[in-house]
Amino acid sequence: MSVVETKKDVVIIGAGHNGLVAACYLAKAGRSVTICESADHVGGAAVSAEVFPGVAARLSKYSYLVSLLPESVRADLGMELTTVKRSVSSFTPDPLDPTRSLSIPHDNEGELRRRIASFTGNETDAQQWIDFYSRTQRVAEKVFLTLTQPLMSREDMRELVGNDQDWNDFFERPIGEVIENSITNDVLRGIILTDALIGNFADALGEDLRANICFLYHVIGNGTGDWDVPVGGMGQVTGQLEAIARSLGVHIELSTPVISVEPHENSVRVTTGSETHSVQYSAQYLLVNAAPAALAGLLGEPNPQISLADGGAQIKVNMLLSRLPRLLGGDSLEAFNGTFHINEGYEQLQRAFANATAGEMPDPLPAEIYCHSLTDPSILSPELQAQGVQTLTLFALHTPHELFVREMNPYTREDAKVAVLKTLNSVLAEPIEDCLYRDEHGNICMEVNTTVDIENSLGIATGNIFHTPLGWPWASSPAEVGSWGVETGHPRVFLCGSGAARGGGVSGIPGHNAAMALISASE
Ligand SMILES: Cc1cc2nc3c(=O)[nH]c(=O)nc-3n(C[C@H](O)[C@H](O)[C@H](O)COP(=O)(O)OP(=O)(O)OC[C@H]3O[C@@H](n4cnc5c(N)ncnc54)[C@H](O)[C@@H]3O)c2cc1C
Structure with missing residues (x-):
């Protein structure tokens, strides 16, 4: 040697x-x-x-949205990164009746009130939503700036947050309890809860507060919690x-x-x-x-x-579409512009956690999808853009590593693919399979990554997206x-x-x- x-x-x-x-x-x-x-x-x-060889689409293979990169770091290093806000914050079909859906706009309070009231039939629901997020915003403005400073004590952080109710609700009680006490509607509760479960196999009502910690990082980025699209x-x-x-x-x-x-x-x-x-x-x-x-x-x-709770817990899927699929309810162009929640009602998320804890693949599988190319077509070649091709990224929750590596009957990548297609098709008016783009050899452009794939490709034990x-x-x-x-x-x-x-x-x-x-x- x-x-x-x-x-x-x-x-x-x-x-x-x-x-x-x-x-x-x-x-x-x-x-x-x-x-x-x-x-x-x-x-x-x-x-x-270029996830699909020979197809000129440069996908964000793993991570895809930016929130937590501080403006101060960008400025210190002279980064010239362009990030774009999405006009639609989220789109959610009603789990009980997917022909109805709720589209939440970004930064338009009047429209937000109108849409929530029309979806739930109750004007107080929008007020609950606005009140809830004004509280996370208050916390975000205080906490985010501390992340690039030396660590402070818990007591000092509590003093900085400066509001006992906020402190109790976000830092001391399970986030599920807070959501249940603050928000009445199941769909609204579910949209909020997803931020606590991204890559995190946690019980919304768990006293370990793991869900709270994940939630916190998802709502404090740059003091706003906005998740923006990196252009390119x-x-x-x-x-x-x-x-x-x-x-x-x-x-x-x-x-x-x-x-x-x-x-x-x-x-x-x-x-x-x-x-x-x-x-x-x-x-x-x-x-x-x-x-x-x-x-x-x-x-x-x-x-x-x-441990099971410390491991990875997601399925990440990259797809190319020859066109956007029609939906059972709502307009595809609008729906795919923001985070599109599928089977992520609050009760569904709780059931999915129970299913996975019992060793089963959740059914229906909670997942969120997003079409990057609608906001930023530059990731596609001019030829693909001219053909109307779109990208689709899917991130499924509550699919812990243990399901894929246990000794008896481990789930496979194919099982994950079947579950993903089933959940996706549950909100579409036509099978997604009919819309998937095919490469020159006729292969469909769909890449499924379980935690095992993340472990193997990135060298992160158990595929935990946060290490x-x-x-x-x-x-x-x-x-x-x-x-x-x-x-x-x-x-x-x-x-x-x-x-x-x-x-x-x-x-x-x-x-x-x-x-x-x-x-x-x-x-
Ligand atoms: C599927 C997925 C989706 C995600 N989505 C988002 C998202 O949308 N937004 C977001 O903010 N975050 C997201 N995340 C999380 C985010 O991507 C990670 O937390 C972040 O990229 C970690 O960055 P890092 O530089 O700390 O580590 P990594 O990106 O993991 O980089 C570690 C590097 O170390 C190298 N390395 C490891 N061992 C060795 C060795 N022995 N010798 C030499 N090199 C070595 C690896 O090859 C790698 O290049 C996602 C993650 C995944 C996996």
Whole structure:
């Protein structure tokens, strides 16, 4: 085996968007930075890809909407990312009668009141909705800015939130209870609850408050909780960051997996490559964009056991359509413009949780779909645009990893596909199969990713889209107050990815925070 040893200032394991954000901040602060990325491209879960070979559509293969990336990070790094608001916030067929539907507009209170009243038959429902979201907005404005500051204590966060009722409802009582007490209508309750369940196998009424934590991250982004479309697809986010990093002198080594990490008192030894050819770096500091479980493996520690609740819990499907399908109720162009909720009524979500807990694939499967190309056709070639082709992304809830990996009768990707088609067709006036685009060989353009596929393609144990369960955005112990939430047991090794405190989502926040922690540790 050939081994070359090179001294480095900072090595980063992984060129996901967080690794790139950390690299940019550190390079701007004058550090020399090398990123080792195992894949042959940057981006991790924030990439655009030609998912269907030979079909010129660059889909956001995994993540697709941006909310949590702070304006301050964009400005600090000089990102020129264009994100677009969707005119329709959400579209939901009535689970009891899918010929009726509720379309919620973005930022138009008069229209919102009219549509909710006409859907539920009751004017107080719109007021409940408006009151509920004015409260999350109040919390968002306070909490979001703290995510890029050192961790504060829980007591200080409570004081900052500054409203006992908000604190009790969003931080201390199960979110399901709060939704049930604040909102009467089942469809409205369900739309709200989905934000607590994205990639999170949690009980809405659970005292563990896991659903509350996920909900919080989904409603605080940039103080508004809006989820916007990155023009050009998610690859634009990481493409921009890669270009900025390279212009700042960051070295990015692609196809370079790190295979072991040895922390020492004054340096960290990082070994990359294969058993036959290897490069060793002796780094002053190491940042880890890979998941904490992956870091444990690199340190030679035993594999942590990941419980059912801590694992991934979603099915992600990418599709190309030759045309938008007709709906049982409502206008397709409007419906596909926003987040289209399928079988996500509150009672349905609760039943789906019970089904999956009992080891069954939920039926009906709760899922949400979205057509990126309606807001941003630039991800399609001019030829596909001229043919009227559209993209469709589907994200299904309450499908925990355990269903796909258990010893007895595990569900397969084909089972997931069947469940996805069934739920989708339950709101359509024609089978989705008739609208799926076919490539030149006649294959339908539909890609189904279970948690097993996410685990295999992104190297994230159990396919958890956030690397680890999300945590509250404050210090978990008095000793942690004032830290950045990226520290590990090794003073020269920091997490800089989704698995750090306040990680999760396309946010760049742990990347920023790891850079700040490293700078202050080395001063
Ligand atoms: C299907 C799906 C849908 C999602 N939808 C959204 C969404 O719409 N909006 C949103 O905000 N978030 C979404 N998320 C979550 C979001 O994408 C992630 O939380 C985020 O991208 C994580 O970024 P990261 O940089 O921390 O890690 P990652 O993107 O996971 O990057 C880690 C990088 O480290 C590399 N790596 C790992 N191990 C090694 C090693 N040993 N050596 C070298 N390199 C290594 C990997 O190859 C990878 O490039 C979604 C995630 C998934 C999977």
